[in-house]
Amino acid sequence: MKKIVLVLPFFLMSLIALMAQTGNLKSLPDPSTQEIKTNEPKLTWSDEFDGTGVPNPAKWDRPEYNRRPNAKGPDGWWSKEDSYLDGNGNLVIRVRKIADKNNDGDPFDYSVGAVRTLGKFKQLYGRYDIRCQLPKQQGWWVAFWMMQGNVGSEVNAGIDGSEVDIMEAFGWTNKINHAVHYDGYGAAHKSVGKYELIPGIREGFHNYTLDWYPDKYIFYVDGKETYRTQGGGVCNQPGYVKITGEISTEDWAINSYWSNDPAKAAYPDSFLVDYVRVYDIGSLTSTSPENKLPEQKILLTPNPVNDWLTLSMPESSAKNENPEVNIFSSSGERIKSFQTNSIGDQLSVKDLNAGLYILVVKYNSFSFSQKFMKN
Numbered sequence: 001m002k003k004i005v006l007v008l009p010f011f012l013m014s015l016i017a018l019m020a021q022t023g024n025l026k027s028l029p030d031p032s033t034q035e036i037k038t039n040e041p042k043l044t045w046s047d048e049f050d051g052t053g054v055p056n057p058a059k060w061d062r063p064e065y066n067r068r069p070n071a072k073g074p075d076g077w078w079s080k081e082d083s084y085l086d087g088n089g090n091l092v093i094r095v096r097k098i099a100d101k102n103n104d105g106d107p108f109d110y111s112v113g114a115v116r117t118l119g120k121f122k123q124l125y126g127r128y129d130i131r132c133q134l135p136k137q138q139g140w141w142v143a144f145w146m147m148q149g150n151v152g153s154e155v156n157a158g159i160d161g162s163e164v165d166i167m168e169a170f171g172w173t174n175k176i177n178h179a180v181h182y183d184g185y186g187a188a189h190k191s192v193g194k195y196e197l198i199p200g201i202r203e204g205f206h207n208y209t210l211d212w213y214p215d216k217y218i219f220y221v222d223g224k225e226t227y228r229t230q231g232g233g234v235c236n237q238p239g240y241v242k243i244t245g246e247i248s249t250e251d252w253a254i255n256s257y258w259s260n261d262p263a264k265a266a267y268p269d270s271f272l273v274d275y276v277r278v279y280d281i282g283s284l285t286s287t288s289p290e291n292k293l294p295e296q297k298i299l300l301t302p303n304p305v306n307d308w309l310t311l312s313m314p315e316s317s318a319k320n321e322n323p324e325v326n327i328f329s330s331s332g333e334r335i336k337s338f339q340t341n342s343i344g345d346q347l348s349v350k351d352l353n354a355g356l357y358i359l360v361v362k363y364n365s366f367s368f369s370q371k372f373m374k375n
Contacts, residue, residue, distance in 0.1 A: 041127050041279035048275045052087040060115040066102060067114075068248035074106045076247035083113030091115070091273040093245045095140045110262060112140060112245035118147075122238040127279040128166060129209045130243070134202045137269040138172035139254070139262025140247040144208055144276075149237025151184070158182030158232030164217060164239070165193070167208035171269060172260050174201050176208070178219040179367075180231030187303075187356055190370045194219075194227040197365075205274055211281060241278070245271055251333055298361055304373035307350045311359070323361050330356045349374055 047059050055062070062083055068076030082094040093113040100106045130144045145168075149161035158180060168177035179193030198221060209220040215234055219227040247262055248254070254261045299312040311325065325338040325347065335357065338347055349357075352374045360369045 041281045043277060044123060044126065044280050045121050045278040046275060047091075048089065049085055049091040049273060050089055052085050055083060055085060055091060055115055059117065059120055061118045061120060062113075062115050067112075068246065068250070068253070070249045073249040074100075075102065075104075075109045076249065077101055077109060077111045078114045078244070079111040080113075082111055082245070083115050086272075089274060091243065093142060093243060093271040093273070094268050095135070095137075095245050095247055095270075096268040110140075110247045110249075110267075112247050114242065114244035116147075116242040116244075117240040118242075120240070121278075122240040123278055123280075124236070124238040125212050125214060125281065127209060127211050127277075127281050128241060129207060129277045129279070130167070131205050131207050131274040133205045133272040133274075134169050135171035135245075135269045135271045136202070137265040137267060138170070138260035139265040139267075140245055140269070141168055141170050141259045142245050142271040143168045143242070145242050145244070146210070146212075146239040147242065148235040148239030151181070154184045154186070154188045156233070157190075158235055160235065160237060162231050162235040162239075164210065164212070164231070164235075166210040166219065167221075169201070170259055171202070171265075174198050176201060176221060176226070178227045180217060180229055182232035187371045187373050190232060190368075192229055192231060192366075192368050194229075194366050196221065196226050205272075213281075241276065243273060243276070252328070298359075298368045298370060300359060300370050300372050304375050305349055306375050307348065309347045309349050309359070309372065311345050311347055311361070326360045326362070327352075328358045328360065330358070 047056060049055070062080045063078050064080045065078055066075050067078040070076075077098070079098075082096065084092050084094075086092050093115075095110065095112040098109050098111045101109045101111070128144075128146065132144070135142060144166045146164040146166065148164060151161040151163050153161045161182065163181040165177060165179040165181070168179070169175070174197050175195050176198055177193060177195045179191055181189065181191040183190050201221075207220070207222050209223070211218040211220070213234070214236065215230070217229055217231060217234065218225060247259070249262065253259050301310045301312070303309075323339075326334055327336040327347075327349070328334050335352065336349075338345075354374050356371060356373055358369055358371050360367060
């Protein structure tokens, strides 16, 4: 019996060789010439930020203007000289105190760097990944984000244009924000988002990633899924990426909810970016065991409003999470707060002056916002 076992493999190998020589073995192609298909993402664009001086002008536009003006205090400028390569493989986005740049009587202004691929590169869907080290000082914030399609459009919610904040982060807290904004930036503006408190996130380099599919956005920090949403409907138009610092001395920015006070910071400070990589994800599918997207929309009626504003929101949110509702002025000052736990709650706005306001709903780490007009 042992002899048969030993001889049979040799006999089969000989038969296979003979059939191959006669051209009859068409079902066994040569592995060395066969295309191997996988679901791995395909790199389509990247910058490793090697060298010194100016970021590659073939890849990056560097805007320069008064990004965050303040009639009552120092302005926050975007300046070209505050985005540069350090010679160690990093893009530096720097913030610093500068002389009053527009001669409006301020004791000083602030300046920070920003780069974007506007007019250089855009892509529809895919994976967008950054490896970076967050700043150390309070008073400013940094972001890796996208402008998709016509972000100013109010016609088709987010489907024809969305702003997607892959990561917003700070120099004073471990909070990482993810958000999608849509319906323009006027009175119709809306957003959905979530934040994560991640201990140690300000130490060393970390990765922040967006997978943009035709039907969903999935956000990751260091490869771990942190948020998924459809926004206001997933955008179906190409988008470009931005890496920016932001600094403002207005009240809404310097409170403890956001960036804290730059007057208490020691500048200059820097945001370091090791690389940005963009992929075609092709047929790559999410490995998350939960693929169901939660309903994340709120509705304010009527809008504009006279005396009573009706807030409608997902039943699971209202019943189980006891949301906090805040109304802010257009300058970011908190005007009113409510607690609600039922669908269709009516909120009194009789005491508000005529003008534009922002209603923000928060529960757990999720937030949703919508602007409204008070007659």
